[in-house]
Amino acid sequence: MAIILAGAVKKIFEKRGVKLSTKPMLEKKPVIEFMRRMRVFGMEKFPNPTYISTINFYLNKKDMEKQVTLGMIALYIEQDFMEKLIKMLQYPQIDEDDEEQVKDACGAICNLICGQFKADLSLMGYWNVDMSHFSSYRNSALMGIPFYSKILEKYELNFYIKGEKRLVMEISMGPIPRLKKEDRKTFP
Amino acid sequence: MIKTEFCLEVTAVPSGSAYVPDSLEPEIRATAECASFSDMMKILIVDDSTLERKLLSSLIKKNGITNDVLQAENGEVALQVLASNFQDICLIVLDWQMPVMSGIEFMQGVVKVPQVAQIPIxxxxxSSSEENKKQAQDVNPNLAAYVIKPYKPEDILNAIRPHLK
Structure with a gap:
């Protein structure tokens, strides 16, 4: 799943003419759990204020309504780099002093990446999972985020632009059914 | 498929007349009356991301499209905007993943209401998977276009232009 996610990030960035310096660094890490929710801390990834956006995945719409989470993807971007990244991705200028605007921008980027990830999963013969809208935070999500609680490991991917670590993504995903070839055109 | 039920109140008025709710303040009523006589129909952009709405609005304006733009941050707000402005809206540009009411849920409702079902979406x-595209087309067989983000300006403009009035 982490490799598919890395591919999705690369595709989205390349569509907008942004080149990643190297292949992403991939690392398996334990999930820090509290009250059945995953803790996310920006300061673990960057030494400066950090914006975080998360999107959850569900097996189908019914599970989404019941909040039975299949997995999550989180995106971390340093506050100081947000305005530059938005410009690189050809979005209109944002006011980097407006926290809501920056959270929204971070969420929009996370949404693009997760949409591509979802499509790539589908192309590889996995179930067409449902994804939530984004939620965004500054530095940390106080109440944690939903995740697939039976797996207490996540993968962290560090992405570099012009030689500097600029994006961090985390993925924690439960088992996604794989469709048989003859079933691939059906969806839940 | 999960059913979504909601009520959309649409007030039918004779063609050529301007409908202005009594609850509007006098100065707003005056503005609404003037606006209703405008020749240009409006585009309704529905997306939870302010940045995405800003991107699309800016693309529309920069490319010589003079239609006014209305905005909504989710399907529920879009329904309210639609109920008040359905006679002036010529096109709806609709995101999928949104809080409160998703794009698919909004579309499921809209296609059932004759007064608004004909507005192209x-x-x-x-969500670029083929399954999602098919799901959208199943909900709305008259779906005007399905554009994937991030889009090239010409792709979205080519999708929008045929429906502008």
């Missing part, structure tokens, strides 16, 4: 979404 262009879906603009990060």
């Amino acid at each position: 262009v879906m603009v979404t990060a």
Whole structure:
């Protein structure tokens, strides 16, 4: 799943003419759990204020309504780099002093990446999972985020632009059914 | 498929007349009356991301499209905007993943209401899987276009232009 996610990030960035310096660094890490929710801390990834956006995945719409989470993807971007990244991705200028605007921008980027990830999963013969809208935070999500609680490991991917670590993504995903070839055109 | 039920109140008025709710303040009523006589129909952009709405609005304006733009941050707000402005809206540009009411849920409701079902909808979404595209087309067989984010300006403009009035 982490490799598919890395591919999705690369595709989205390349569509907008942004080149990643190297292949992403991939690392398996334990999930820090509290009250059945995953803790996310920006300061673990960057030494400066950090914006975080998360999107959850569900097996189908019914599970989404019941909040039975299949997995999550989180995106971390340093506050100081947000305005530059938005410009690189050809979005209109944002006011980097407006926290809501920056959270929204971070969420929009996370949404693009997760949409591509979802499509790539589908192309590889996995179930067409449902994804939530984004939620965004500054530095940390106080109440944690939903995740697939039976797996207490996540993968962290560090992405570099012009030689500097600029994006961090985390993925924690439960088992996604794989469709048989003859079933691939059906969806839940 | 999960059913979504909601009520959309649409007030039918004779063609050529301007409908202005009594609850509006006098100065707003005056503005609404003037606006209703404008020749240009409006585009309704529905997306939870302010940045995405700003991107699309800016693309529309920069490319010589003079239609006014209305905005909504989710399907529920879009329904309210639609109920008040349905006679002036010529096109809806609709995201999928949104809080409160998703794009698919909004579309499921809209296609059942004859007064608004004929308004073309262009879906603009990060969900690029074929299954999602088919699901959108199943909900709305008259879906005008399905554009994937991030889009090239010409792709979204080519999807929008045929429906502008």
